[in-house]
Amino acid sequence: MTKSLVQGAFYLTIATMLSKIIGSAFRIPLQNIAGNEVLGIFTLVYPVYMTVLILAVAGIPLAISKLISESRAIGEEENIRHIFITASLLALLFGCISFVGLLSSLDSLVVLLGGEYIRLSIIVISFSLLIAPYMAVYRGYFQGFDIMKATAVSQVIEQIVRVFFILLFAFFLVQQNQPSHIVTAGVMAGSIIGVFASFVYLRIYYTRVGPKPKEEPSQKYNWQAFKLWSKKILVLAIPICIGIITLALINLIDSLTVPTQLRAIGFDEETIPYIYGYYGRGLALVQIGVVFAQSMVIPLIPLITSALVKGEKEHTSSLTEKALSYTHLTSWPISIGLLALTIPINYAFFGDFRENAVIAILHFNALFTAFAIMTTGLLQGMNRSFHAALIVLGCAALKVILNIVFIRHFGLMGVAISTVIVYALMTIFNLVLIKNTITLKMWKRHHFIYGLSAIVMGIVVALPLYWLDLTEWTRGNTFVYLMGMILLGALIYGGMILALKGITSRELKQIPYIGKYISNGG
Known part of the structure; x- marks a missing residue:
């Protein structure tokens, strides 16, 4: 393993660690600013979003990073462009389907998650699904070229921007004496801004200094290419998706079952x-x-x-x-x-x-x-x-x-x-x-x-x-x-x-x- 790859893995590990800490620790000041009820609504709603997001992305970043790595290893870099385009189309498609699906199931979620107080928060956070899957494709693309730094920086940017606006909106809305469900919806808006900031960074990095395949495909991208690579991506992505969904899925089950059982007692x-x-x-x-x-x-x-x-x-x-x-x-x-x-x-x-x-x-x-x-x-x-x-x-x-x-x-x-x-x-x-x-x-x-x-x-x-x-x-x-x-x-x-x-x-x-x-x- 090359020294650059070791350093890249180290950067990614540190960045993931930092972003996870920021993304978890903010609950402490959020509770102090907005109270226990806002933290409770956030804890109920966020696993729903994360589960749908993981299903929307469907392990695509890890799948395309693996396919790109293999293409580079066997000297078939002409496939990389088609892999990237296919992954982008799949991510956009799954993002839109998840967005529509989440909103169309809103009434059922309101019942399952305990009441009307979660409706506005789900509506707000659902808009992240239109950006996040496409953003994740860029992370997978860079990882396929062993460039972990781009993913690392984008993760930290996303969490810093997200948490800053979460706490800012929470403070502002509490000062305005808004009810808890309005405050939580404002908190959810911070996540959208964080995802968008990460996407902007990755897109700029890709445009200016991002790696490009040494060989371009000999044939234009078409329906056959989409079918070929989408099948390969999904075969890899779906099991990975279910594997990485562990924490979000267990939290989702709590969100869906705890309110109904608490009502029952x-x-x-x-x-x-x-x-x-x-x-x-x-x-x-x-x-x-x-x-x-x-x-x-x-x-x-x-x-x-x-x-x-x-x-x-x-x-x-x-x-x-x-x-x-x-x-x-x-x-x-x-x-x-x-x-x-x-x-x-x-x-x-x-x-x-x-x-x-x-x-x-x-x-x-x-x-x-x-x-x-x-x-x-x-x-x-x-x-x-x-x-x-x-x-x-x-x-x-x-x-x-x-x-x-x-x-x-x-x-x-x-x-x-x-x-x-x-x-x-x-x-x-x-x-x-x-x-x-x-x-x-x-x-x-x-x-x-x-x-x-x-x-x-x-x-x-x-x-x-x-x-x-x-x-x-x-x-x-x-x-x-x-x-x-x-x-x-x-x-x-x-x-x-x-x-x-x-x-x-x-x-x-x-x-x-x-x-x-x-x-x-x-």
């Missing part, structure tokens, strides 16, 4: 979004917790695919084991740390102590969510996208059943419990399938060290809460305390894994750019 239409806002609090930080796994998936898939195509079974196993090890390394401390510090997090960031138990369970689920996302991506790289898709769909069906049963017995807590069960099962099924595909040692000594170190860290940072009464503190004091505990937790975890040799100096050196400084002690 006595909550009225006005109360549901407010109650669901507490669930949204937990999801905000869980998404930050799984950002490492999400950011690694895109650059990891082509590496594993390439190793398998070349028959490099040992290299495939090595890549898989490293990916799982890094997921252990990052997910254990994040999930245990969030669990241990749920009470100060809830008060410092959101202003009260309501539903601490629900949020704590969701925080712990960051561990299983990260592994579910990572293992689904690994299966895609091993050309087991179809089987990964079946696992996702099966777990999604189970989520529907568990939500119905558990909410009736445990209320909002039932949603959190069902979420943990579903992601844990998804992880187990994925790992079994991976082990049946390649030679894999799933549990190693250093994995145990990561888990043990995280648990010890969690106990230490949670212990002071046994004596402290945070209800007598200000939010500012609680925030300072929280930052101190996070720093202490990081020192304990890092110190333990180094002392127990959970990570070697050689592995430290392999971290791009900064590894040589860490391994040398600064």
